Amino acid sequence: MAKAFSLILLLSLFCIAAIAAAPSNFIKSSCSTTQYPALCVESLSVYASTIQQNPHRLVQTALSLSLNKTLSTQSFVSKLNKFKGLKSREYAALRDCFEEISDGVDRLSRSLKELKLCNVKGEDFTWHISNVETWVSAALTDESTCTDGFAGKALNGRIKNSVRARVINVAQVTSNALALINQYASNH
Numbered sequence: 313m314a315k316a317f318s319l320i321l322l323l324s325l326f327c328i329a330a331i332a333a334a335p336s337n338f339i340k341s342s343c344s345t346t347q348y349p350a351l352c353v354e355s356l357s358v359y360a361s362t363i364q365q366n367p368h369r370l371v372q373t374a375l376s377l378s379l380n381k382t383l384s385t386q387s388f389v390s391k392l393n394k395f396k397g398l399k400s401r402e403y404a405a406l407r408d409c410f411e412e413i414s415d416g417v418d419r420l421s422r423s424l425k426e427l428k429l430c431n432v433k434g435e436d437f438t439w440h441i442s443n444v445e446t447w448v449s450a451a452l453t454d455e456s457t458c459t460d461g462f463a464g465k466a467l468n469g470r471i472k473n474s475v476r477a478r479v480i481n482v483a484q485v486t487s488n489a490l491a492l493i494n495q496y497a498s499n500h
C-alpha cells in the first residue's frame with residue numbers, strides 16, 4: 313500500500329516536472345530556427361510562464377524585449393555623448409548611432425502596436441504581420457548601421473568597444489525576434 317502510494321506520488325512528480333518543462337520546450341523549438349538560438353532561449357526562458365505555448369505571446373515578448381533593449385542602448389549612447397574629451401570623430405559616430413537607434417526605437421514601438429492587431433478578430437492578419445516584418449527588419453538595419461559606424465579603424469578604445477558590444481547584443485535580440493515573427497507569419 314505504502315509502496316503503491318509512493319509510486320503514484322513519484323509518477324505525479326514526474327508529470328508535474330514534465331508540464332513545468334513544456335513551455336521551455338516550446339521556447340527551445342521555436343528558438344531553434346533563429347540565428348542565435350542560445351541567446352534566444354536564454355532571454356525568453358525568463359518569460360516562460362507568460363508565454364506558455366502561445367505563439368502570439370512568444371512573438372510579443374520577443375519584440376517587447378528587443379524594444380526594451382534598444383531603449384536602454386539609446387539612453388546608454390546618449391549618456392556617452394555627454395562625455396568630455398572624446399575625439400570629434402567619436403562624437404560624430406555617437407550622434408549618428410543615436411539617430412539610428414532612435415529610428416529603431418520608433419519602428420519597434422510601432423511594430424509592437426501593430427502586432428497586437430494580429431490577434432484581433434476581424435483584422436487582416438496578413439497585412440498587419442507584413443507591416444511588422446517590414447518595420448522590424450528596418451530596425452535591424454538601423455542597429456547594424458550603428459555598429460558599422462563603430463567598426464572603422466578611425467575609432468578605437470573603450471568607447472568603440474562598449475558601444476559595439478551593446479549594439480551587437482541588441483541586434484542579435486532583434487534578429488531573433490524577426491525570425492520568430494517570420495515563423496509566426498508563415499505558420500498562420
Ligand SMILES: *[C@@H]1O[C@H](CO)[C@@H](O)[C@H](O)[C@H]1NC(C)=O
Pocket residue numbers: 373374376377380
Ligand atoms: C519592457 O518594458 C515594459 C515597460 O517597462 C514592460 O512593461 C515590459 O514587461 C518589458 N518587456 C519585457 C519583455 O521585459
